[in-house]
Amino acid sequence: MDLAFIIETVVKIVVILLVFSALAGFGTYFERKILAFMQRRLGPMHVGPYGLLQVAADGIKLFTKEDIIPQNVVKPIFKLAPVITAATAFMAAAAIPFWPEFTVLGYTVHPIVSDINVGILYVMAVMAIGLYGPLLGGMASANKFSLISAARSAAVFISYEVITGLALLAPLMMVGSLSLIDINNYQSAGITHWIAWSQPVAFILFWIAAFAETGRTPFHLVANDHEIIDGFGTEYSGMRWGLFFIGEYANMFFISFVMALIFLGGYGDGSIAGALQLLLKVAFFFFFFLWTRAAWPDVRPDQLMWLCWKVLMPIAVLNVIVTGVVILIQTQGGM
Amino acid sequence: MHVDPFTDRNVSEQSAYYYVDMGEYPQTGWGKFKQVVKRSLKGELFVGLWVVMREMIKFDIHTVQYPKEKLPIGPRYRAVHKLLRLWESGFERCIGCGLCEKICISDCIRMDTRIDEESRKEVTEYSINLGRCIFCGYCAEVCPELAIVHGDRYENASEQRAHFVIKDDMLTPLDFLTAGQQKEYPGFGAITPHEDERVTKTPLAY
Secondary structure, X not given: OOHHHHHHHHHHHHHHHHHHHHHHHHHHHHHHHHHHHHOOOOOOOOOOHHHOOHHHHHHHHHHHOOOOOOOOOOHHHHHHHHHHHHHHHHHHHHHOOOOOOEEEOOEEEOOOOOOOOOHHHHHHHHHHHOOHHHHHHHHHOOOHHHHHHXXXXXXXXXXXXXXXXXXXXXXXXXXXXXXXHHHHHHOOXXXXXXXHHHOHHHHHHHHHHHHHHHOOHHHOHHHOHHHHOOHHHOOOOHHHHHHHHHHHXXXXXXXXXXXXXXXXXXXXXXXXXXXXXXXXXXXXXXXHHHHHHHHOOOOOHHHHHHHHHHHHHHHHHHHHHHHHHHXXXXXXXXX | OOOHHHHOOOOOOOOOOOOOOOOOOOOOHHHHHHHHHHHHHOOHHHHHHHHHHHHHHHOOOOOOOOOOOOOOOOOOOOOOEEEOEOOOOOOEOOOOOOHHHHHOOOOOEEEEXXXXXXXXXXXXXXXXXXXXXXXXOXXXXXXXXXXXXXXXXXXXXXXXXXXXXXXXXXXXXXXHHHOOOOOOOOOOOOOOOOHHHHOOOOOOOO
């Protein structure tokens, strides 16, 4: 392992970390603005032009706030939980290509930290570890609402994770690789080759599961303000709470990237136009997260589990079977 | 708006209230499944998405950016009191009759008067205890000289309540008056418009 590779990797990691931490901050700004516009409000307007510096103000507030650790909490776990959420969210980004490879001064840059051959499996697995943030934080908080939230997060997790896996299986069977770059290249011929057209059911299912994965509004029951205060975040303050927040928003961006890469053609043929299209797709998915929050009500935990286990999972299994049969017929016919 | 239908709380044909048609709640699992499919595919979710998107595109913002913009208050709004001056002479309108002090139901007006050198009654002190004032407006209504009125100053944040209601604060400043800035109060206790035409001479012979 030569020095150039190590330096390059470290630089990539730092860039991703900085860019997505900042984006997570601006994500909150976009969320507040878009929600406000949809509700005929203006949103943040006072800090900076059009409230743009609200992000900085929030950051200063979070960093300088007193870090309260309540009396009866399990201290080491309570302190660790937010770190798990934020860290796993960013770790998942290691296998996501954010931009097609490009050449700077004769040096080819691969804007992916590590193109491992089990890329999407790694991404989903690490994102799943992020569950331990809410789970441990909620259980260690010595607060009944946090405990309910922890129980809910575990229950929701085992429900949606099945859908995520089964929904992904069908496209992966078509592509024959788990690397997100391979999946992207499979669709590089243009918009007609997007997997969303050949696997619409998997696309919708994965999209639905992504809402549960990130805990966004139709499935926001892990931290539902009107039922259980802030759920696992109730006892947290200052930057520890901020880490939960950054993790949540970074997760939204990363899952948007994953959806765009797997189902909507990613960056296409790797040109600048394709890369910009990728960003547009990601922006659309992120916007949709906010859009649904303005429009849709939350479901109950039992409704979500009912939906996942009794409706979506059979559909996902059927989808996998049908895909398998079709692939079998095609390969047999080709022989 | 016509409010009569809303005052009748009994659900009937005439009232504005009606029962929402909930339909039968499904009992079996298959029935629940059918309901979910019906609700998902009927497009209700997309109606919701469209409504919020339409509002965002119309950009019909209803926010009032309060310190910069203010909503107009009604002419009969009863905010912190003011003492007015006579337009021509600049003398205080208050004649020290004490009616406001007397009618005040929360007993918060206090005035001191004396007879001055020209044998006129002079108000030396006039204060309203805003901690007790309920802003009923009786003082403005009873005042025969339109001297004490309610102003439009509703931003009352201060270190001391007394900052609003000692006499010097309520009284129109003289330079303010000469600049023509004193506003007649159209609200509580003020004379109605066209009052001159309606006043008839007091009949002296009964």
